[in-house]
Amino acid sequence: MLADDLKRSIQKAYSQFLQAKELKPRYGQKMMIAEIARTLGNIDLDDEGHNIAEKNIAVVEAGTGTGKTVAYLLASIPMAAHYDKTLVLSTATIALQEQVLNKDLPDLLRHSGLKFSFCLAKGRGRYLCLNKLERVLGDIEDSAAAMYEDEVVALSAADRQLYQRMMDKSAEGLWDGDRDSWEQEIDALSWSRVTTDHRQCLGRKCPNIRDCAFYNARAAMDDADVIVANHDLVLADLSLGGGAILPAPENSIYVFDEGHHLPEKALNHFACNARYRGSIRWLGQSEGQWPKQLKALDELSHFVHLAEPLEQRFKACRTVLEDGLPLIRALCESIDLEQYTPRLRFEKGELDADVESLAKEASRHFLALHELLEKLHKEIDTLINEDSRLAPASAMEAMLNLLGIWVSRAEANLNLWQSYRETAFNEKAPWARWITLHTESEPVDYELVSSPVLASGLLNKGLWSRCCGAVLTSATMRALNKFDRFKMRAGLWDNASFEAVPSPFDFSRALLQVPDWALEANRSFEHAQSLIDELPKLIERDQGTLVLFSSNAQMKQVYDAMPDELQHIIRCQGHESKQRIIDGHKRSIDRGRGSVIWGLASFAEGVDLPGDYCRHVIIAKLPFSVPDEPLDAAYAEWVEARGGNAFMEVSVPDASVRLVQACGRLLRTEGDEGTISILDKRLISKRYGGAIVNALPPFKRSF
Structure with missing residues (x-):
């Protein structure tokens, strides 16, 4: 229950902030502040400071213009201080991280009356x-x-x-x-x-x-009330047990802005992969060079004794992989090399007995190698910390560096092969497995990959069941007007709080249209030809336009067929970096010239083109995912195995979320206006199109 003094403190800070900034309160923003404060007010700490309540997670969908950053900061900073916890604010993109760090937090500190300190957290590899x-x-x-x-x-x-x-x-x-x-x-x-x-x-x-830049940054974190991080760093910390880089989850309240990315990011962190020929190569090189590397530490008799089996362990792992190479090569003979990414996906993640047998043998030997390398790494680290004079410091430091690399490589192989040992389909915890061909190397290398299909269990166990409290927010937390999709993928409890707050925008200032000439985009050849014929007529040459494609091949095909005078003002993804495209586009508009951005999914989210920078968003086709993406296909298999309809339960909701994000590029401020053209007749000809349309903001429609 939110205490009255906390409620008054938050209300006072909000009023003071609005007055100082000469802003008016926004209904959706006020709702968001209240929802977050109410949810975090349910936190109940035991004698050790751990939360024993369950209703401590708030999921809030808040569209552009809500002012969600100010809302979650105003609500969560006083709550974190009240419970003596650190607020960890995590974003998915560098752009938002920089905005929060350089604008929003200083603004709040200056104008709200709240007293707090903040700093930026990055991984060691950034220093x-x-x-x-x-x-x-x-x-x-x-x-x-x-x-x-x-x-x-x-x-x-x-x-x-x-x-x-x-x-x-x-x-x-x-x-x-x-x-x-x-x-x-x-x-x-x-x-x-x-x-x-x-x-x-x-x-x-x-x-x-x-x-040391890293340790100095870590020292600043120890004293900070608010730590600004990103999803990858939070997940990396959790993979190390939590509390290795950031404060432990039990001592933290998290805010995940752009929170809809969290389940996908989590899958990336829990996936396993290793290159087959690359592993054979480094094992052989390590095996052959190890006696020379060890010679510099001859005086460390105990270390040398521990290291005696290492060369044999390298050889055992290499031999297993070399013996299994014909099996892997034979498996990959059926791969279509014309694919954009040549790969072989195993249905339901299941492998035949021969591959499982290879995996069991490989994991046994890599386990022995990894354990020995860990032991040697710990020993040399101890000697360095004890200021041992038995060997030159530089030689011991070089050995620590070398062993650190070897431990990581052995661990990657161990995790991969352990995940390939028993691959029978598990409906509760399904895995996807595939092999990607790397044809740029000679001979061709095989990258073996495995990944959980769902991050729900991993997030539930490592984060939600441990943290003091959490807030997840973005403009697209729902699919087809429901939170079910995100709730399931993120592993959230039924008693979490779910709220969609209204945007202050007048969506009738945008016209949503499906032109009469639009075809169903699943007729790919005819659809591409219709774009080639009609886009030159649809695009206004003197205004800012964003054209979004779902297929790189179609984007290039249509661009190449555009007339020269239109190509001259098009900035096509792949020709320049994303930032150079955006900067060049804005310069052209500022000079009173027309400019067209021609891009893929990365331009459909997180791109801010207010006012004249974007008066027309053109979406070539409904953004269904590519059917051969291994994780998407494995997820669809899992839904079908449970008796569901993968198209209606996965493809349509996913496309709906992506379409909301793409349409959201048009109205970026309350004064914006313009047109959204969707060049895919399926939006109005298919039954599912109605559900997708109803999930969009209430734009003015011409169909």
């Missing part, structure tokens, strides 16, 4: 490792790099110059070691040489610990 930078600049041999010479690109003069600038700016206090604050984008390979992970980090024994 410079000074120790590794010194090694690179000092030409100290990297054992891990030396082990895999064919995978390493020689250090260029440009990279050496880059690393020297990094060192100089760090020493002068002109750079904080954050990759994202560097003066220009750093490519992945250049950055990988000078960052680290938790297994390679020397921790408190690092000679550069005082100046």
Whole structure:
């Protein structure tokens, strides 16, 4: 039950904020504040500070214009302070993260009267490792790099110059070691040489610990009332047990903005994958080079004794994979190489007995290898922390780095093969399994992948049952006007709070139309030809237009057929980066010229083009997912196995959510207006089209 003093505190902060900003209260915003405060007010802490109540999760759908960021901050910051918990605010995109960090939180701090501190949290891999930078600049041999010479690109003069600038700016206090604050984008390979992970980090024994960007950022987190993170970091922390990077779930109240992405992100974190030939290669290289690497630590007799079986463990794993290669090669002979992504999906995730037998043997040997590597890694870490003088510090540090890489590679293989051992279909916890061909390498490599089909159980066990409280919000939490889809995929309890708050927008300012010439888009050849014939007539040359496609092939086909004078103002995805397309589009509109963005799904969500930047959104076809995506196909199989209709229960609701997101690109402020054209007759010719239309905002319609 929300205490009266907390209620008054939130109301006062809201009134003060509105007055200072000269804003009017919004009905949907007020509803959202009240719903979040009421839900978090149900938290009941035991003597150890753990929540024992169950009604502590609020799911709120709030459309553009609601002011949801201010709403959830005003409601959750006082609640977190009341319970002495840290508020972890998680977003799905960098753009929203930066907006919250640089605009919304400072605004609230300045104008609401609330007192709180906040900071940004990032993973270790976003920060410079000074120790590794010194090694690179000092030409100290990297054992891990030396082990895999064919995978390493020689250090260029440009990279050496880059690393020297990094060192100089760090020493002068002109750079904080954050990759994202560097003066220009750093490519992945250049950055990988000078960052680290938790297994390679020397921790408190690092000679550069005082100046370590990661540890300095972690220290700031310890004192922060609000930590701004992203979904990937929260999930990575949970995969390490919770509390490894961020505060433990029991000590946190979470807000997940763009929360509809959370189940999908969770699946990515719990998936397993390993490249077959790549694993054979690194095992062989490691096996052959290990005696040379160990020689530098001859004086560490106990470590050397522990390491005696390692070469044999490498060989055993390599032999199993080499013996199984003909089986994997034979399985993949049926793969259509003309596919955009050539792969073989196993129906219901089930494999034949031969593959399961290979998996059991491989997992047995990789378990032994992983256990030994973990033991050696722990031993060398202990020696470093004990300031052992039996071997040079540089040799021990190099060994820690090498073993850290090996542990990660062995663990990836172990997880993969364990998930392939017993693959009988499990209706309660289904898995998807597939093999992707990597034809860019010679010989062709086989990437084996497995993933849970549902993240619900994993999120329920690791997050919802542990956290003090949580808020999930976005503009698209519902599908077909129901929360059922999200509730099931996210593993939320029946007694969670679900609320859809109204948007302040006048949706009648937008016209929704299906042109008379529109065809059913499942007739792909005829539909593409209709777009080629009619789009030049539909697009106004002097205004801002966004054209969205569901298929990359169709997008390119139609673009190539456009007349030159229209191509001249089209900015097509794939020709430039997404940000350059948006920036160029806005410049053209600012100069009074027309501009057309020609894009795929990434432009249908999270793109903000208010006012004249977008007066017309054109959607080529209803955004049904590609049927050969392994996880989508496996999910559909699971629904069918339970007696459901995959098209009506999966494809239609998913398409509805994507269409709402795409249509949401038009009205970005209360004064916006324009047209949404959907060039797919199925919206009005199919029975399911009515349900999809009814889930859209109440636009003015011309059909």
